[in-house]
Amino acid sequence: MIKSDIEAQKILCTHCGLLFDEVDEVCNRCGADLHQRKDNSLVKTFLFAISSLIFLIPANLLPIMVVTSLGNKDPGTIMGGVIYFFHHGAYGIGAVIFIASIAVPAFKLSVLFYLLYIVYWNKTQKAYGAMKYYRIISFIGKWSMLDIFVVALMVAMVQFKNLATINTGEAALAFALAVVMTMIATESFDPRLLWDKREKK
Amino acid sequence: MDTACKECGALVAQPAVDREHQYYCPRCDAMLYRSGQEFHYIILMALSSIILFFPAILLPILTLNIAGMEQSTTLVEAVWSFFGDGYTFIAVLVLLSGIIIPFLMLTLILMILIPIHYGVSPRKVATLFNLYEHLTEWSMGEVYLISILVAIIKLQKMAMLIIGEGFFLFIAFLITMYITMVWFNPHDIWHQQKSDDD
Ligand SMILES: [Zn+2]
Ligand SMILES: [Zn+2]
Numbered sequence: 001m002i003k004s005d006i007e008a009q010k011i012l013c014t015h016c017g018l019l020f021d022e023v024d025e026v027c028n029r030c031g032a033d034l035h036q037r038k039d040n041s042l043v044k045t046f047l048f049a050i051s052s053l054i055f056l057i058p059a060n061l062l063p064i065m066v067v068t069s070l071g072n073k074d075p076g077t078i079m080g081g082v083i084y085f086f087h088h089g090a091y092g093i094g095a096v097i098f099i100a101s102i103a104v105p106a107f108k109l110s111v112l113f114y115l116l117y118i119v120y121w122n123k124t125q126k127a128y129g130a131m132k133y134y135r136i137i138s139f140i141g142k143w144s145m146l147d148i149f150v151v152a153l154m155v156a157m158v159q160f161k162n163l164a165t166i167n168t169g170e171a172a173l174a175f176a177l178a179v180v181m182t183m184i185a186t187e188s189f190d191p192r193l194l195w196d197k198r199e200k201k
Numbered sequence: 202m203d204t205a206c207k208e209c210g211a212l213v214a215q216p217a218v219d220r221e222h223q224y225y226c227p228r229c230d231a232m233l234y235r236s237g238q239e240f241h242y243i244i245l246m247a248l249s250s251i252i253l254f255f256p257a258i259l260l261p262i263l264t265l266n267i268a269g270m271e272q273s274t275t276l277v278e279a280v281w282s283f284f285g286d287g288y289t290f291i292a293v294l295v296l297l298s299g300i301i302i303p304f305l306m307l308t309l310i311l312m313i314l315i316p317i318h319y320g321v322s323p324r325k326v327a328t329l330f331n332l333y334e335h336l337t338e339w340s341m342g343e344v345y346l347i348s349i350l351v352a353i354i355k356l357q358k359m360a361m362l363i364i365g366e367g368f369f370l371f372i373a374f375l376i377t378m379y380i381t382m383v384w385f386n387p388h389d390i391w392h393q394q395k396s397d398d399d
Binding site: 002003004005006008010012014015016017018019029030031032090093096097127128131138141142143145146147148149150152153154155156157158159160163164167168172173176177180183187191192194195196 | 281327344
């Protein structure tokens, strides 16, 4: 029967892997502070996930890039870019942008709320499956930044005075903030909470 | 039972640190021990990666030609373009995640391994090691690389496009950096100390 550190009244130093008694406060091997679980993990994860959700609204409604060619301003949204590529038969690139900018952020937030739900209602029997989702969102987290880097390159490359210029749109800021918030939310989440059985009161 | 799984909290036996086998948690399948490479190989790989870094960020990655006008950009200039548009926060964010943090990861590996190689106690570099772990997630060199490919596809319809040396050097930098990071197993640091004590 597998026992957890809490059941055995132990604390793990997550930095060097040494195990201590619950009364210890500092790791004597690497000097790190000992915490049995990440502090305020649920509250932090929840708040950062909510802020990310809020930033995603302007990120999708406002233009991410403004193309000016021969005096005509053409602001384009993220979804607009995806539709443009599908219209012109560039399905591969359309799919890459759609997955990185729309599907991945939506998936990450849904998983975060699902993890919070499992911990909050203490559904430990679902821990094994939830763990897989947790690992997926930790792994794909940074890829949502893809479109921001693309905008940076487009703005840097297309500066041909009267002929054509590209400038940053407001959505770039909102989107970057949304990505950072989800990454912090994922980092704040302590996956060990999924497995901790709580006594019913 | 002398350690616990970082990801689920289950008590598990301390995995044998033999640089050959990988060990997984019996309850949640988390990797408990990843086999790494000898320290001096990692140091050499990190150094070659650092050498590739500077020309990669300073040489042009792309040159665009529209009606006789030419415009080229380097990795640093590209992320800095947000600054010109007044978006300082994104400029700093992409500069950090796309360029500075990948470089910092390699510098940290050297700052951790070189002193240990010369017999300094790992405890003295423990802070650097914690920083390394925190930064891993924010190192986005590979995301930047794929974004260059996306930009190439977007731009090729507009004008003639020339791919510069910076682009190929950046790929070489990312490959050597990736190998360094795979070879570097932070837990070997503490094992090294153990065997010294014996
Ligand atoms: Zn420790
Ligand atoms: Zn585990």
